[in-house]
Amino acid sequence: MKPVIITGDSHLGPIRRGLDLLPEGRRNRFVFWPLGKGAALRRKCHAFDAATLTLRTASRVWVDRVFSRETIGAMGSDTVLAVSLPLNTSRILRDYSWETYAPWHLAQAEFALSDQMVEAMIDGDSIHALNMVRNLARIWPRTAVIEAPRFFANASYLSRKRLDVIRHVDAAYRDRVRTMLAEAGIDVIPQPAATITDKGMTALSFDHHDPQDDHHANEAYGKLVLEEIGAYVDRLH
Amino acid sequence: MNPYDILPQEAFWSPAVAKKHMLDISGLWKAPFPILPKTRIATYGSCFAQHFSKALVARGYTWMNAEPAPSGVAEETARHFNYGVFSSRTGNIYTTSLLRQWVEWAMEKSVPPAIHWEKEGRIHDPFRPSIEPGGFGSVNEMIRSRQTCIAAFRDSIMQCSLLVFTLGLTESWWDAEGGFEYPMCPGTHAGTFDADRHVFRNQDYGFVRENLLKAISLIRQGREKGPRILLTVSPVPLTATNSGNHVLVATMESKSILRAVAGNVAASVKGVSYFPSYEIINSPVFRGMFFEPNLRSVNGHGVGHVMNCFFAGLDKKGAAAPGTVPAQRKSRRGDPEPASADDVKCDEELLDVFGRQK
Numbered sequence: 001m002k003p004v005i006i007t008g009d010s011h012l013g014p015i016r017r018g019l020d021l022l023p024e025g026r027r028n029r030f031v032f033w034p035l036g037k038g039a040a041l042r043r044k045c046h047a048f049d050a051a052t053l054t055l056r057t058a059s060r061v062w063v064d065r066v067f068s069r070e071t072i073g074a075m076g077s078d079t080v081l082a083v084s085l086p087l088n089t090s091r092i093l094r095d096y097s098w099e100t101y102a103p104w105h106l107a108q109a110e111f112a113l114s115d116q117m118v119e120a121m122i123d124g125d126s127i128h129a130l131n132m133v134r135n136l137a138r139i140w141p142r143t144a145v146i147e148a149p150r151f152f153a154n155a156s157y158l159s160r161k162r163l164d165v166i167r168h169v170d171a172a173y174r175d176r177v178r179t180m181l182a183e184a185g186i187d188v189i190p191q192p193a194a195t196i197t198d199k200g201m202t203a204l205s206f207d208h209h210d211p212q213d214d215h216h217a218n219e220a221y222g223k224l225v226l227e228e229i230g231a232y233v234d235r236l237h
Numbered sequence: 238m239n240p241y242d243i244l245p246q247e248a249f250w251s252p253a254v255a256k257k258h259m260l261d262i263s264g265l266w267k268a269p270f271p272i273l274p275k276t277r278i279a280t281y282g283s284c285f286a287q288h289f290s291k292a293l294v295a296r297g298y299t300w301m302n303a304e305p306a307p308s309g310v311a312e313e314t315a316r317h318f319n320y321g322v323f324s325s326r327t328g329n330i331y332t333t334s335l336l337r338q339w340v341e342w343a344m345e346k347s348v349p350p351a352i353h354w355e356k357e358g359r360i361h362d363p364f365r366p367s368i369e370p371g372g373f374g375s376v377n378e379m380i381r382s383r384q385t386c387i388a389a390f391r392d393s394i395m396q397c398s399l400l401v402f403t404l405g406l407t408e409s410w411w412d413a414e415g416g417f418e419y420p421m422c423p424g425t426h427a428g429t430f431d432a433d434r435h436v437f438r439n440q441d442y443g444f445v446r447e448n449l450l451k452a453i454s455l456i457r458q459g460r461e462k463g464p465r466i467l468l469t470v471s472p473v474p475l476t477a478t479n480s481g482n483h484v485l486v487a488t489m490e491s492k493s494i495l496r497a498v499a500g501n502v503a504a505s506v507k508g509v510s511y512f513p514s515y516e517i518i519n520s521p522v523f524r525g526m527f528f529e530p531n532l533r534s535v536n537g538h539g540v541g542h543v544m545n546c547f548f549a550g551l552d553k554k555g556a557a558a559p560g561t562v563p564a565q566r567k568s569r570r571g572d573p574e575p576a577s578a579d580d581v582k583c584d585e586e587l588l589d590v591f592g593r594q595k
Contacts, residue, residue, distance in 0.1 A: 010582075012587070013589065016591065017590060032591065034590075039583060095309045096309055104377075104378050104381040111304065111385050112381045112382055114382055116369065120318070121307065121314075124311055208586075216586050
């Protein structure tokens with residue numbers, strides 16, 4: 001079985017918990033290289049040396065980790081690097097006052113934002129994660145992105161915000177970032193379909209056990225993600 | 238004894254100008270009413286007006302931004318989309334008749350015409366031709382954006398304590414069928430020029446004055462009190478003239494008319510005053526040094542000097558206040574939501590699963 005390095009933000013937590021739910025024989029292929037919280041990606045969090053094809057994370061905010069052909073390849077030449085960073089909408093949903101602003105076609109009393117403006121906001125939020133993954137893919141072409149879970153209906157940052165606006169922004173973000181990843185030739189391992197409600201949220205049955213945590217999923221979710229990653233990797237030649 | 242015996246030094250050319258270095262000339266303006274850091278100031282007008290908003294924010298004065306970019310959007314992005322230039326995203330309001338038109342829309346005395354311009358597959362708002370970089374994706378998007386702007390414009394003129402309006406042009410373009418005014422000649426930025434429909438009007442003193450008075454009157458009718466109004470005239474020469482005169486002559490004529498109207502209205506209407514940004518840049522005393530080599534664009538030194546004169550003329554009472562305020566209708570906007578709670582959860586989740594690697 002091809003080895004898989006799973007790296008990225010705090011959504012690695014549920015995935016790692018899910019590992020314990022997998023049959024023993026299917027666990028060994030996965031190795032976890034957690035970095036730190038995704039919120040850090042409001043700024044650049046890495047340094048990339050194109051000459052040596054080495055990427056080093058910013059130790060001021062994340063685990064000090066070096067990605068190179070040597071460090072990744074040590075797992076095997078057929079290793080797949082799975083990254084949970086760019087397809088994470090929590091920053092854009094939390095950071096902006098979506099109770100006051102809305103995409104123009106949804107705006108009522110809110111300030112109407114043009115499509116270009118929303119796209120600029122998405123680009124501004126995603127640029128550092130995207131650049132990092134693009135650089136990782138230059139180092140290790142077998143790099144894929146793990147889609148982070150959609151928001152939960154009980155997320156505190158959704159209070160006073162219109163669900164239709166949040167759903168639109170969430171979907172627009174994922175579509176735009178997916179397009180840019182596709183342009184870079186980077187595959188996406190999607191959120192398991194069984195975890196998504198018909199309203200486009202993550203089902204509450206996959207919510208974190210800590211009632212104070214309305215952002216992360218649980219181990220059952222993580223198990224399904226690992227199965228999704230495994231299926232993706234097994235399809236690769 | 239004659240009246241000149243008791244006048245201050247500023248009244249005499251020799252001590253006030255000739256015997257001073259040009260940059261030491263002082264007392265060019267004194268605020269006729271209190272303009273304090275807490276005074277809510279809205280700014281509109283021609284392109285020179287945007288310098289007021291920047292300077293007010295930089296000095297800790299309360300500039301009203303009734304249509305702000307979402308908090309967290311990079312300053313560069315916000316500017317690219319023309320947020321934070323004027324108190325709402327009106328774009329340049331060059332003439333007093335355009336000001337009146339905006340006020341009438343805001344006060345629902347008239348409705349903006351349902352027209353649009355197309356250029357290379359994108360839609361442009363004829364009343365804000367360059368507000369959206371590259372234009373809008375659809376007519377509906379353009380109209381919705383314009384509606385947001387008009388509501389924000391209304392909020393700003395209804396809630397400000399001081400409205401600073403910079404008069405820019407007398408030359409204007411009108412729609413003969415609809416009777417409305419365009420901020421730019423159709424066909425220049427976008428749209429198609431139609432000689433039968435698009436009519437040039439070089440506004441005279443009476444027309445400029447009438448529209449300014451009407452705009453002020455409408456604004457004040459909509460409120461219990463105020464706002465006070467500070468008029469300025471843009472020192473920037475015309476880019477081009479359709480008057481038939483040489484552009485230099487046309488510029489002087491246009492600015493002279495605007496200056497005369499501003500002075501007259503300031504002298505005759507209560508709560509209206511004039512700030513001499515036009516004179517500060519254009520006076521021969523300053524030998525044109527405040528212009529870029531094209532002798533049209535005002536350089537940074539000029540802008541800085543104008544604003545220094547403005548702040549020097551203010552009563553210094555009052556403590557510094559926050560730089561910008563949203564209009565009250567939009568007060569929900571607030572600051573970016575604190576991400577700290579979820580950030581902590583992210584740390585906890587990683588620590589819980591992976592231990593203290595970081």
